[in-house]
Amino acid sequence: MTEPIPVTRTTDHGTAKLMPDVDRERAWLLTVDGAPQSYVDLDDPAHLEFEYARRLGHVLDTVAQAGRPLDVLHLGGGALTLPRYVAATRPGSRQDVVEADRGLLELVVEQLPLPPAAGIALHVADARAWLEAAPADSADVLVADVFGGSRVPAHLTTLAYAREAERVLRAGGVYVANLADGAPFAFLRSQLATFGAVFGELALIAEPGVLRGRRFGNALLLAAHHPVDTAALARLTAADAFPARVEHGRALRVFTGDARPVTDEDAVPSPVPPDGAFGIG
Numbered sequence: 001m002t003e004p005i006p007v008t009r010t011t012d013h014g015t016a017k018l019m020p021d022v023d024r025e026r027a028w029l030l031t032v033d034g035a036p037q038s039y040v041d042l043d044d045p046a047h048l049e050f051e052y053a054r055r056l057g058h059v060l061d062t063v064a065q066a067g068r069p070l071d072v073l074h075l076g077g078g079a080l081t082l083p084r085y086v087a088a089t090r091p092g093s094r095q096d097v098v099e100a101d102r103g104l105l106e107l108v109v110e111q112l113p114l115p116p117a118a119g120i121a122l123h124v125a126d127a128r129a130w131l132e133a134a135p136a137d138s139a140d141v142l143v144a145d146v147f148g149g150s151r152v153p154a155h156l157t158t159l160a161y162a163r164e165a166e167r168v169l170r171a172g173g174v175y176v177a178n179l180a181d182g183a184p185f186a187f188l189r190s191q192l193a194t195f196g197a198v199f200g201e202l203a204l205i206a207e208p209g210v211l212r213g214r215r216f217g218n219a220l221l222l223a224a225h226h227p228v229d230t231a232a233l234a235r236l237t238a239a240d241a242f243p244a245r246v247e248h249g250r251a252l253r254v255f256t257g258d259a260r261p262v263t264d265e266d267a268v269p270s271p272v273p274p275d276g277a278f279g280i281g
Contacts, residue, residue: 077099
């Protein structure tokens, strides 16, 4: 049997590399400009290798009864890890994936093909432009996992963007974004203030070391018009190999402090990660 070999390609927005996992047959790591981006096991799409991806999986598991099909909009495609997960765990789901990097999407589909009849539609477009054109009340879940050069783009951090997300979500829908920040958390607090101005319920999932300001890292922001099942999320995230905390309610309001919602005029990307923050090994 021929051993899989790494595949490197210059795409629209950087250099993408697919590397086989020596420990799992038909599993691949995607890096973009050297930063780990996605991990996919073609034989086990329900396997989520990265901690932040497992937390996103927990959110997707708890937003509705197990196995119930959902309409999911993914902003940011990567190696299509989360769409594959939803297709495996919630068969019959309808999913749209919006990815700005056509070359990256073509590489992923060519090397890591989607299963037939997966119900996943792929769109090459800017995430906000696509969102603004999307029909109202069309998604049960909106997953935002968009990074350009390891930073969340500024135009995906604003009040106008949050209002578009709210418009596209159904009344019982959930917005979840993968963000990254470190102390003093100016970016993360501004995002909580922004989405708190549009949605009635917020929650934040992150490792305790990140929340205490000890290191830079990922944090998931959840927003909805109904209470999120924080108790179930807390149980699931606490049981992971790298446990996380779920903050909500008063503790989250205290964390947000006097941060103000972000306008299109004053928006900035998320901060540049410190060297080695998201490296391999």
